[in-house]
Amino acid sequence: MAEHNKLGKKGENLAAEYLMLKEYEILERNYRYQKAEIDIIAKRGNLLIAAEVKTRSTPEFGNPQDFVKPKQIKQLVKAMNHFVEEKELDVDVRFDIIGIVKNKAGTRIEHIQDAFLYF
Numbered sequence: 001m002a003e004h005n006k007l008g009k010k011g012e013n014l015a016a017e018y019l020m021l022k023e024y025e026i027l028e029r030n031y032r033y034q035k036a037e038i039d040i041i042a043k044r045g046n047l048l049i050a051a052e053v054k055t056r057s058t059p060e061f062g063n064p065q066d067f068v069k070p071k072q073i074k075q076l077v078k079a080m081n082h083f084v085e086e087k088e089l090d091v092d093v094r095f096d097i098i099g100i101v102k103n104k105a106g107t108r109i110e111h112i113q114d115a116f117l118y119f
Helices: 003-021 070-086
Strands: 025-033 036-044 047-056 092-103 106-112
Touching: 003 025, 003 036, 003 047, 003 092, 003 106, 025 070, 036 070, 047 070, 070 092
Parallel strands: 047 092
Antiparallel strands: 025 036, 036 047, 092 106
């Protein structure tokens, strides 16, 4: 596995652990629909969260969350709509970004709630 893929997987694991510590229930990881992949689908009460995880080894070129592009957002919304319909859920949905910087100096996790709204 390429080094950047290992870092990404570590970041997703850290994000899932972080959410569980905050009392979210992890329902799915790496949920795929068409060209989209939702890194983590979690639930807390009657709120369903689609979390996009961005992990970097340095913030030198920008914060991890700055790398979520409009095309990806549209795909995430479409995938989440499919998930809700497929499971016949009656819940509110929120889209979050979990930005992680992990390197020898330590780990920083930033959880941005309501990172983007429906288009």
